[in-house]
Amino acid sequence: MSVKSSISLTEQQDAFARSLVDTGRYSSLSSVIQQGLELLRQKTETESAETEALRELIHRRLSGASMSEEAMAGAVDDMIARKQRALRVES
Template sequence: MSVKSSISLSDQQDAFARGLVEQGRFSSVSAVIQNGLDLLRQKTEADEAETAALQLLLVERQGGAFVSGPEMQSRVSAMIGRKRRGPRVER
């Protein structure tokens, strides 16, 4: 279903949209606007999913054990040592 809507574009936006139509990339200015809105919807949904995943990660980490700075440094140094001793890491 289509819904008619009236919008205002700046001169630059209008020129850009009409240029895309003239190049044959879109059939109409309306198609340009529809595509732009679809891309914005996809980006918004992806941003929301990423934010939700980060919030979940933070909640999970808050429930985990606290590791002090010196202990973390020790763990990182040990991990680097193991990686350097491995056969696939160049020194």
Template sequence: MSVKSSISLSDQQDAFARGLVEQGRFSSVSAVIQNGLDLLRQKTEAEEVETAALKALLQARLQGDFVPATEMDDRVAAMMDKKRRNARVDS
């Protein structure tokens, strides 16, 4: 099911969306907007999951044993390295 909605785009946004259609990357400006909203939804959901995980981690840390700052720095660096490897992101 689709819902018709009226939106306003800046000249720059409109030109970009129309350019994507002209390049054949999307069938219409609506398809460009739909794809953008899907990406924003995915990003928002990922941020919510990350926030919940961070809250759980903080709660566990508050209830757990004290970890010296240097050891925690090493743990955080290791977690970030693992995440970068999994996402194949170079720093």
């Protein structure tokens, strides 16, 4: 089902959309706008899913076990030493 809408575009947007139609990439200005809205919908849904995944990860990290400051410092020192050995870097 189609719904007719009136929209306003800048001259630059209109020229770009018309060039897509003129070069045969899209059959009409409506097709260009529909594709643009579909891409925006997909982007918005992806961003929402990513935000929710980050919230869940933060929640799990905050409610999970944590390391003491000393244990974390030791783990970081060990990681640096491993990287230096792997890269043959003098400390």
